[in-house]
């Protein structure tokens with residue numbers, strides 16, 4: 001039984017790897033299959049009504065995490081709890097409920113919008129699948145949904161290709177909202193849009209969150225947008241969370257050297273901070289061949305011998321942030 005204090009979503013020690021096909025060279029050398037580690041021992045909680053921003057370099061596992069949350073991928077280990085219930089065990093009506101209550105919105109809305117359906121047909125289909133409205137009220141609800149995302153009623157009779165990228169994202173959001181979810185997972189929702197349109201879509205999400213009490217996971221590259229929309233931010237590196245905390249505190253006083261480097265490397269943030277920090281050094285290690293100890297140690301200016309041997313675990317620090325580092329920047333708590 002869930003209560004108000006139960007997190008909406010809790011991720012416990014999640015792990016996911018992908019088996020890669022053997023290359024010809026591997027076969028000739030008689031080597032076995034290779035495994036790419038996408039998520040490792042990833043733990044986090046999502047409170048009801050909050051926006052959690054997730055940031056990190058490409059390939060750090062952000063999208064794999066999102067896909068595990070909506071059961072597009074089955075994790076190898078660990079669990080995802082929704083209101084305290086393990087989603088891997090949900091079947092039948094309870095699984096359908098979960099798919100309704102947790103909706104994902106993708107970077108490319110054409111993946112969820114059928115090009116041969118008008119907007120009305122697409123939204124009406126979503127309403128019908130989950131029996132959200134009586135058939136005679138569906139047309140009115142379609143118009144309401146369009147207004148909710150800032151679109152005119154006449155959009156209903158047009159096809160997806162007739163809209164700009166930003167408008168298509170609005171339609172994708174309307175489709176997700178049609179089933180009245182509690183949680184929206186926005187995976188690089190605005191990455192392919194112009195900067196001014198990105199801001200409009202992010203402000204739309206903020207507005208929707210206030211009006212509908214949504215819980216949002218906002219996955220993005222742009223730290224300025226993440227800072228604008230998120231209550232808390234999680235920083236991912238090579239499949240794990242290396243720091244998580246309240247947005248303003250994390251941006252003002254990061255604890256993990258990787259967070260510090262990521263902020264320093266972001267041109268959109270305060271340039272005066274740049275002289276205080278060192279940008280990320282070196283290449284991201286291959287997820288096929290991860291370094292021992294702390295996965296960030298080959299790039300970390302603070303690395304000591306212990307870092308090369310012992311992987312740090314995520315722990316609460318004096319600052320209130322959680323960081324996975326033996327030598328956090330604000331000192332151990």
Ligand code: SF4
Pocket residue numbers: 256257258294295296297300301302303304307312324325326327328
């Ligand atoms: Fe750097 Fe060591 Fe902290 Fe890893 S554990 S981030 S290598 S100081």
